[in-house]
Amino acid sequence: MDIFLQNIINALQWGSFYAVVSIGYSMVYGVLMLFNFAHGDIFMVGTYIGFGIATLLLALFSAFMPGWMIFILVILITMFLASFVGVFVEVVGYRPLRGAPRASAAITGLMIGIIFETGNLIILGAKRFSFPPLIESVTYNFGGIYVTNVKVLIIVASLVMMAALHLFIKKTKWGMAMRAMSYDFQAVPLMGVSINIIAPMTFAIGAGLASVAGILYGQAYPVLDPYMGISLGWKAFVAAILGGRGSIMGAALAGYLLGFIEMFVPMFFPSTFRDLIAYSIILVILTFRPRGFFGMAHSTQLRL
Amino acid sequence: MKKLVYLVMAACVVTFCFSSNGWTQRKTTIKVGINAPMTGDIPKVGEGTKYAAEMWLDDVNKAGGIEVGGKKYPVELVLEDNESKAESAVKANTKMITQDDVMIIIGPQSSKQAIPAGDVANNYETPMISPWSTNPATTADRPFVFRGCFLDPFQGPVLANFITEEFGFKKAAVLYDVASDYPKGLAEFFKAAWEEKHGAGSVVAYESFTTKDTDFSSQLTKIIKSGADFLFTPQYYNEVALIVNQAKDLGWKGPVVGSDSWGSAETVELCGEACFGQFFSTHYAAAGAKGATKEFIDRYNASYGYVPDDVGALTWDALRLAQAAIEGAGELTGDIKKDRTAVRDALARVENFEGITGKMTFTEEGDPNKCAVIVKISDKGEYEFYKSICP
Numbered sequence: 001m002d003i004f005l006q007n008i009i010n011a012l013q014w015g016s017f018y019a020v021v022s023i024g025y026s027m028v029y030g031v032l033m034l035f036n037f038a039h040g041d042i043f044m045v046g047t048y049i050g051f052g053i054a055t056l057l058l059a060l061f062s063a064f065m066p067g068w069m070i071f072i073l074v075i076l077i078t079m080f081l082a083s084f085v086g087v088f089v090e091v092v093g094y095r096p097l098r099g100a101p102r103a104s105a106a107i108t109g110l111m112i113g114i115i116f117e118t119g120n121l122i123i124l125g126a127k128r129f130s131f132p133p134l135i136e137s138v139t140y141n142f143g144g145i146y147v148t149n150v151k152v153l154i155i156v157a158s159l160v161m162m163a164a165l166h167l168f169i170k171k172t173k174w175g176m177a178m179r180a181m182s183y184d185f186q187a188v189p190l191m192g193v194s195i196n197i198i199a200p201m202t203f204a205i206g207a208g209l210a211s212v213a214g215i216l217y218g219q220a221y222p223v224l225d226p227y228m229g230i231s232l233g234w235k236a237f238v239a240a241i242l243g244g245r246g247s248i249m250g251a252a253l254a255g256y257l258l259g260f261i262e263m264f265v266p267m268f269f270p271s272t273f274r275d276l277i278a279y280s281i282i283l284v285i286l287t288f289r290p291r292g293f294f295g296m297a298h299s300t301q302l303r304l
Numbered sequence: 305m306k307k308l309v310y311l312v313m314a315a316c317v318v319t320f321c322f323s324s325n326g327w328t329q330r331k332t333t334i335k336v337g338i339n340a341p342m343t344g345d346i347p348k349v350g351e352g353t354k355y356a357a358e359m360w361l362d363d364v365n366k367a368g369g370i371e372v373g374g375k376k377y378p379v380e381l382v383l384e385d386n387e388s389k390a391e392s393a394v395k396a397n398t399k400m401i402t403q404d405d406v407m408i409i410i411g412p413q414s415s416k417q418a419i420p421a422g423d424v425a426n427n428y429e430t431p432m433i434s435p436w437s438t439n440p441a442t443t444a445d446r447p448f449v450f451r452g453c454f455l456d457p458f459q460g461p462v463l464a465n466f467i468t469e470e471f472g473f474k475k476a477a478v479l480y481d482v483a484s485d486y487p488k489g490l491a492e493f494f495k496a497a498w499e500e501k502h503g504a505g506s507v508v509a510y511e512s513f514t515t516k517d518t519d520f521s522s523q524l525t526k527i528i529k530s531g532a533d534f535l536f537t538p539q540y541y542n543e544v545a546l547i548v549n550q551a552k553d554l555g556w557k558g559p560v561v562g563s564d565s566w567g568s569a570e571t572v573e574l575c576g577e578a579c580f581g582q583f584f585s586t587h588y589a590a591a592g593a594k595g596a597t598k599e600f601i602d603r604y605n606a607s608y609g610y611v612p613d614d615v616g617a618l619t620w621d622a623l624r625l626a627q628a629a630i631e632g633a634g635e636l637t638g639d640i641k642k643d644r645t646a647v648r649d650a651l652a653r654v655e656n657f658e659g660i661t662g663k664m665t666f667t668e669e670g671d672p673n674k675c676a677v678i679v680k681i682s683d684k685g686e687y688e689f690y691k692s693i694c695p
Contacts, residue, residue, distance in 0.1 A: 003529045006554070010521035126347025128542055130574045139553055146555035221518040222549075223542045223574050227344075231516045263522040271511045271523050272482050 002144040007263045013151045013220065015259020016158035018239050019252040020213040021232060023165065024206030025240035026251035030182035031195075031202045034102055035240070037109030038089050039206065040233015041116040044226065046082040046211025047218055048120065051131050053077050054215070058132055071134040075215060079208040086207025087200045094199070113229070120226040128225060131218030154216045161209060162252050168205075169248065178202060182246055242282060244295030253293060258282070334370055334630060336623070337382045337400035339411035339421060344388025345515065346540050348570045349413050349436070349615050355608050356619035357381055357410070360627075370627055373635030382406055386417050393417030397424040397432070405640050408432070408626045408647055413615060414540075415439035415486040422449040429641065431648040433626060435618035438564065439489045443670040448648050450670035452622040452659070453587050454695075456486075459563060460493030462676045462693045463585050464501055467534060467561060470583075475508045477532030479523055479547060481539060482512035490538040490563055508532050524551050538563040545574035552578050559583065567614040572685040580683050585676050587614040588661040589689035597660040614661070621659035628654055 021043055028036040036042075054074045061070055093108040138149045169175035180188045181198050189195050218224065239258045243250025261278045269277055286292070340353040361381050369376040382404045384396035393412045400406045401424070409425055409432040412418045418437035425432035426446040434442055435452040438459060443449045467473055476498050480491035495507050509530040511523035524547070527535060537547050537560060548560050562584035572579055590601055590611045600620055604612040612620075632650035636643050657664040664672035675694040679687045 003525055006525045007522060010519075010525060014519050014521070121343055126343060126351055128348070128570060128574060130545070130576075137553065139555065141555060144555075146553065148553045151553075221546055223518070223545050225345075225542065227516070228518070266511070266522045266526065271513060271526075274522075275514065 003267065005145050007267055008260075009145065009147055009151060011260040011263035012155045012256070013259075014263060015256035016154055017213055017217055017232060017255075018236050018258045019255030020158050020161060020209050021236035022239035022243065022251040022255045023162065023248055024210050025237055026243065026246055026248050027178070027202050027206050029240065030246035030248075031178060031185070031199055032094065032098075033185065034094075034105050035109070035237065036089065036094070036203070036206070037106060037233075037237075038093065038112040038116065039109075039210065040229035040231075040236070041113035042082070042085055042089060042207045042229070043210040043214055043217075043233060044120070044229030045085050045116055046078065046207060047131075047214030047224060047228065048124070048129075049081050049085075050074060050078040050211055050215035050218060051129055051224055053081070054132050054134055054218075058134075067135055074134060075212055078211045078215060082211030082214075083204035083208045085211075086203035086205070089207075090200045090203040094203075095196070098195075113233075117226045117230075124226075128223055131215075131222040131224060133222070134215075134219065150219050154220060157212070157216060161212060165205070165209065165248065174201065238279075238282060242285065242292050244292030247292070247294035250292055250294030332377065333380045334372075334377045334636075335380050335382055335404055335406040336626060337384065337397075337404065337406035337409040337411075339384050339386050339393055339396045339400070339409055339417070340413060341388035341417070342383075342385035344386075345542065346388055346414065346568075348541065348568050348613075350385070350388075352569075352613055352616040353411060353413060353435075353619045354383060355604065356612070356616045357383070357623060359603065359607065360620060360623040364627070370630050372631055372633060375635075377636065386412050386421070388414070388417070390417050390420045393421040394424050397421045398428075401425065401428045401430045406430070407630060407640070407643060410435065410619065410622050410626060413437065413619075414484075415442055415489065416484050418442045418451075419485055422446055425449055429648075430644050431626075431629070431651055433622040433651075435622040436564075436615050437486070439485050440671075441485070441489075446670070447652075448644075450625075450651055450666060452618045452625065452661070452664070452672065453564070454674045454676055455671055456490045456493045458695060459585055459676060460490060461497040462678075463494060463536065463561060463563065464497035466583070466585070466678055466691065466693065467536075468501060471534065471559070473533035474502055475506060475530075475532045476502075477509035477511070477527040477530060477535045478507060479509075479511050479513070479520065479527060479535060479537045479539075481515055481517075481543070483514040486565065487538045487540075488512075491536075494536055494538070518546055520547055520550055521554060524554050524556065527551075528554055528556050532558070534558045535560045536562075538565060540565045541568040541571040541574060544571055544579070545576075548575055548578045548582070564614060567679070567687070569610050569613045572681060579681050580685060582681050583690065584679055584681075585693075586679050586687075587674070587677065588617050589677050589679050589687055591682075591686050592689045596658070600660050617661050621657075621661050621664070624659065625651065625654060625657060625664070628657065 024039045025035055057070050089112055093112045097105045140147050177193045177198055239254040240251045243254035261281055265274050265277045338357050340350040342350040364379045369378045382400050386393035386396045412421050413436040415437040418434040419441045422442050426448045431448050433450045437451055438453055438456045440455050443451055478491050480487040482488055498507055509527040509532055544566055560582050564586040566584040567586040593601055629647050629651035633646040655665050662674045675692050678691040680690040682688045
């Protein structure tokens with residue numbers, strides 16, 4: 001029983017990263033009808049920015065500022081800076097190709113991703129960096145189930161972020177513009193809502209979220225690597241499809257589902273078969289629900 | 305279209321310039337190829353390889369080159385990045401052998417790259433020394449491939465014996481990367497050795513993951529609940545840091561034991577205090593070294609600002625072995641094929657070579673007989689010599 005509960009905690013933590021990153025895919029898809037394949041690498045760049053800011057702030061303020069305050073400052077500054085990375089990707093990679101065939105636009109994302117990876121390697125070199133712990137890890141033992149405060153923080157912070165995004169999209173004017181754009185990207189610009197504002201904004205929000213996920217990731221898995229975004233990015237992309245293209249709620253749920261499947265498969269099978277079984281399950285789900293959980297029927301007419 | 309034609313022409317001219325440049329020098333310089341992971345999963349290993357090679361080249365240049373048959377030949381290094389990928393290592397070897405006309409190749413370091421790359425070297429009849437690859441398949445049935453370190457079938461039982469004697473443990477847990485030759489091979493050898501000692505079923509958890517995974521909590525939960533006395537994880541430094549810390553967070557109290565892949569200078573830096581007090585088997589221990597070993601460590605530390613890990617030391621030995629073999633080849637004919645075979649034969653004849661990681665004589669397979677060292681990570685994060693175990 002306790003192994004079961006322990007794995008639920010593990011899966012909630014691991015699924016949080018998939019959920020937050022897959023939302024970035026889903027939002028961009030909603031607005032531009034294409035997947036931003038650079039998103040995994042935006043996550044990586046966000047993590048490195050977070051690492052830089054965290055190191056800087058810890059060196060400057062750790063003497064007289066409590067840890068949680070530095071943590072919040074790191075999150076806010078990193079989000080701000082990382083959102084520009086998102087805007088950069090949109091302006092440089094996607095805007096010039098907006099009228100181009102979809103496949104070309106999809107490829108730009110991959111290329112920008114490779115540029116980020118190799119650029120990082122050239123600028124920072126081959127050395128692996130260790131993300132400084134912003135919060136001292138404390139382990140609690142509830143009758144054989146081990147929970148650290150970092151785990152709790154990751155799960156809670158991810159849920160808060162997703163709730164905030166949900167409110168933003170449902171309650172604000174900007175959110176309404178985003179929803180309208182995903183409803184009809186040809187008619188809405190005629191109503192005076194410029195795609196040149198909404199698209200970069202969507203990228204910026206996605207990048208901001210990914211960078212916070214990166215900071216949290218750095219707390220749980222503190223070894224930074226220029227290629228850290230690839231595998232996570234692809235799996236989050238799977239979650240975005242599984243959740244239903246363009247559905248933010250669906251992406252988040254599918255992210256957690258992916259985390260649960262990946263954690264629970266090794267519980268019953270040899271861990272060697274983990275990915276094989278996990279992704280076979282997803283294949284089966286997609287066979288029965290080809291549009292994912294919340295995918296809209298009209299998305300079959302869309303261009304990708 | 306015209307532009308494209310010009311572009312292609314320009315590219316051809318550039319390529320030709322570079323290749324002809326290599327061609328004119330072919331007869332006068334000895335080229336030594338280095339196949340190292342400069343980028344990818346374990347760049348620190350590539351860096352150590354490169355630094356050791358630079359130091360060696362410096363020595364050779366100071367001596368005016370390598371002397372063969374009474375004539376001094378200048379030496380040139382050809383460094384190719386294998387990106388820590390098997391296919392890139394194969395490409396790098398093919399390029400160095402067919403285009404750069406290297407005399408001998410040093411590397412690749414990890415078995416994952418050394419096994420396929422060794423095949424290329426053997427097919428082209430070019431001698432290759434992998435300083436760090438401990439998997440038997442690297443040199444098996446390949447007369448042109450050698451290595452500078454002991455083998456996993458030796459390392460597995462060494463660790464099993466050490467743990468049994470030191471701690472008196474009965475139940476083992478293993479966590480390894482199933483997608484990489486070195487951890488997979490070593491995990492199997494360790495399991496076999498442990499079960500031979502303690503009976504079938506004494507490895508109570510045998511869990512795996514794939515390269516690039518960062519979350520091991522599911523496997524570790526299983527391991528912890530299995531009631532194992534200790535965890536053996538033959539992983540590289542970036543994974544060690546994550547595994548050891550996650551195990552601690554999940555309530556693991558027992559020791560974590562590692563293999564020579566832990567020996568990188570970055571293991572402790574990334575892993576922090578969770579790794580203090582853990583043991584691993586390796587090729588040499590920097591702390592408390594004497595003689596030529598100490599001289600090498602001091603020089604390396606002075607030049608690059610950190611104590612070299614086992615990769616650096618083994619690469620140094622491999623390069624000096626290569627030098628000894630080239631010197632022992634008699635004379636260079638200028639026909640690269642004949643010279644390579646002569647160097648290979650000289651390498652196979654090397655006896656009691658005094659390396660900084662121990663004495664070496666090659667067996668028929670091209671593997672040296674060497675001792676293993678058990679290292680304890682001290683409370684200051686230094687690698688302390690604990691015990692030496694010889695075959």
